[in-house]
Ligand code: SF4
């Protein structure tokens with residue numbers, strides 16, 4: 520089984536549209552939306568939700584007024600200023616560090632695990648999908664990313680599906696680190712701008728640090744061909760193959776607005792370039808252990 524994770528230095532590079540397009544090209548696939556903060560793969564894959572589970576991560580502190588003697592110790596030590604003058608905890612300021620619960624001489628602080636959203640197992644026209652939805656103002660964490668990836672892997676193993684396609688979070692922070700560990704390859708999706716080139720540098724350095732083979736593709740390359748060429752060259756210098764250039768096409772936006780996969784809009788230039796990128800990715804992944812045929 521292989522897992523390919525699409526990442527990018529910032530949001531809005533076209534990662535999710537590409538994941539959905541690759542899913543349409545693959546014969547058997549498990550989809551995983553690890554961009555838990557801004558999950559949107561469900562918008563273009565028409566999932567039918569089969570299972571919903573609570574997403575439990577982190578803790579929240581609540582003071583029991585019956586037991587509290589109002590000594591003020593917790594307020595004094597809460598470095599996040601989450602405990603107000605009335606000795607009530609502001610849920611949006613509480614970081615769940617647990618200091619108040621530990622120091623309270625009356626054990627008046629209830630420090631319980633919190634449910635910060637839900638995760639789903641769905642069926643899509645392309646195969647099963649694991650995705651999550653965070654509650655309002657809840658924070659993402661590597662733990663949630665690890666959870667959706669673990670579930671995607673379990674489904675792939677149970678149903679003998681040879682590939683997992685993961686829509687990773689943008690950036691190089693904790694959720695991205697959690698989304699690429701133990702993956703078989705990452706595809707960094709870049710836009711042809713100077714900041715896009717720096718983003719590619721950062722995500723390739725991250726992939727290299729975790730010893731995950733990386734490839735790069737440039738989306739909307741024809742908006743700035745020279746910068747697209749620079750990104751491909753910079754990637755090559757870092758040992759990552761540039762697997763393709765995808766042109767700008769308003770049909771991509773139309774497919775997002777319609778909530779449909781890009782591949783349903785006929786044989787356009789953008790579709791042909793995505794097919795070429797997919798073939799190269801399959802070849803790259805297949806090279807790792809000769810398992811290419813099972814992916815297509
Ligand atoms: S430390 Fe405990 S008893 Fe003291 S104010 Fe805080 S909750 Fe109340």
Ligand code: SF4
Pocket residue numbers: 579580596597598599600601602608612613614615616617618619620
């Ligand atoms: S858990 Fe930490 S952040 Fe939250 S109220 Fe207690 S001391 Fe403050």
